[in-house]
Amino acid sequence: MASLEARRAAFGRFVRRALEDAKDRRISIKEIERRAGMGSTTFYRWRDGDWTKDPRPTQVDAFCEALDIPTRAAYRALGWGADGKPADQPDAVFDPELRAIQRKLMDPNVSDTAKESIRNMLRLIIGSNGNGRRAAGQD
The missing domain is CATH 1.10.260.40 (lambda repressor-like DNA-binding domains)
Known part of the structure; x- marks a missing residue:
């Protein structure tokens, strides 16, 4: 779009x-x-x-x-479709570092262990417990 x-x-x-x-x-x-x-x-x-x-x-x-x-x-x-609804939205524009993280997480050549390490680090950074909720004690 x-x-x-x-x-x-x-x-x-x-x-x-x-x-x-x-x-x-x-x-x-x-x-x-x-x-x-x-x-x-x-x-x-x-x-x-x-x-x-x-x-x-x-x-x-x-x-x-x-x-x-x-x-x-x-x-x-x-920029709408024939149905009067907006066409697909473009992908969000991310910082290069976020794109690199996304590529790593989607790369089939990166081990599941490495992917889980990346996810755990991201959870630490954002204070999430892995289910999308803030970890206990995180305000």
């Missing part, structure tokens, strides 16, 4: 074009609001990339339906 910044820009361009097309077809902002059942503030924020959470799929659907635009174009701009 593309970064949030890239998705904001892509969806902003999509909304800008949709609003320009609506103006060319003489569909007023008030009419878009009425058809979509939402205020213009929402789609102006989308256009300007002024959002931190993905728009609600129901609102995107309503906006597209109000302008007779295929929702798949909006979903594509947002």
